[in-house]
Amino acid sequence: MDDFRRIADRIAEDIASGRLPPGRRLPPQRLFARRRGIAGSTAGRVYGELVRRGLVVGEVGRGTFVRAAAPAPGGRALVEQSGADVNLELNYPSAPGQSELLAPALAPLTRPDVLTGALRPAAADGTAEAREAAAGLLAAGGWSPDPERLLFAGNARQAVAAALASLARPGDRVGVEELTYPLVKEIAERLGLVLVPLAADAGGLRPEALAEAHRGAPLSALYVQPALHNPTSATCTAERRAQLADTVLRLGVPVVEDRIWSFLRAEPPLAALAPHLTHVVDGLSKRVAPGLTVGFLVVPPDRGEAVRGALRSGGWTAGRFALEAAVRWIGDGTVARLVAAKREDAARRQRIVRRELAGCTVRADPGAYFAWWELPAPWRADTFTAAAAAHGIAVTPGTAFAVDPRRTPDAVRLGLATAPEPDLERALRTLADLVRHPGPGDTAR
DSSP states (O other): OOHHHHHHHHHHHHHHHTSSOTTOEEOOHHHHHHHHTOOHHHHHHHHHHHHHTTSEEEETTTEEEEOSSOOOTTOOHHHHHHSSOEESSOOOOOOTTHHHHHHHHHGGGGSHHHHHHHTSOOOTTOOHHHHHHHHHHHOBTTBOOOGGGEEEESSHHHHHHHHHHHHOOTTOEEEEESBOOHHHHHHHHHHTOEEEEEOEETTEEOHHHHHHHHHHSOOSEEEEOOSSOTTTOOOOOHHHHHHHHHHHHHHTOOEEEEOTTGGGSOOOOGGGTOTTTEEEEEESTTTSOTTSOOEEEEOOTTOHHHHHHHHHHHTOBOOHHHHHHHHHHHHTTHHHHHHHHHHHHHHHHHHHHHHHTTTSEEEOOTTOSEEEEEOOTTOOHHHHHHHHHHTTEEOEEGGGTBSSTTSOOSEEEEEOSSSOHHHHHHHHHHHHHHHHSOOTTTTOO
């Protein structure tokens, strides 16, 4: 028998015996591999085998959890209706007719004379045409970036990694909202950075929390999501944005501003108020499609060479083909049409959330593609995640976003973008019923 199946058998025994109870989060695959003395690829096969057996549910980078119960034989009611499990972890917006809109701009790139150039390597600076196109795309709320300060990465995650790598060294402290994008935690781990959780409220990151943390020990950088914060969808008010800008300017703390969801809400960036400290990160994956991505980085004056070096050394520069496609999609209005369609789509999906989860404590911007559901007692995030999985629905537990493992919210994030609307509606109805009428052992602590 293959080694990975033997390891999976042992984990299955621990689940069956109760040593791994429902809702328990398994360690990240890299940590699992290190503890077991196995290759990372083998750990991936172990986790894949456990998923195949229906014993765990989850996503690499967000968490893998023991199911609340074994899958019901013959499928589940929700699955029978929709034909597949409903994944509210994934969050990839797609507009009707998206492929038809994207195809015309790609066709010229396949001509041999054009394709030769499009397949050449691209520098971190991209091309003059790409910088001009991206600058126009990113302009918001009266702010427009200088094209000469634009750099390109393969995607927005790589842009975040490059910005942080250029600002901080292993062991340095980086401030983040107390709930943050899960992959930033992975990036920090790989770079050897210490994340410092900072308090936030409905108005965004609290400037006094930043100042207090910096007084305790200097912060090398701040990573923040002022517009449509993931997972809560909170957006900084104009007053809070000004207060935050004043604080970073007074403290001299460089900022990495993640604006990946900002296309859904045209708010000016923090960079408009603190341009000499703020590194703006954005990308095409949410606006266009996740399969052909480009990450944008607007860097402060005199920071270009350091960030270029980080992009090169990390292997994070954008592909020339993707850049050429992006220029065409921006120039012919395709991106603008997709953004308009996705804004309407997100608003429709939020109306479904308000209808199906009426009476529940849900935080969500009316134009966002996700919602933050604060669960009622005695539910916990891990047991609810596992119970939802037993009904064929994947959600992301609040623990995935918490920076301080001692302070994990009993909440889940619902990604609204990927599931077809009828499946989303049925899934939310099922989850609402689950909260109100839990089965035996569903809310066990």
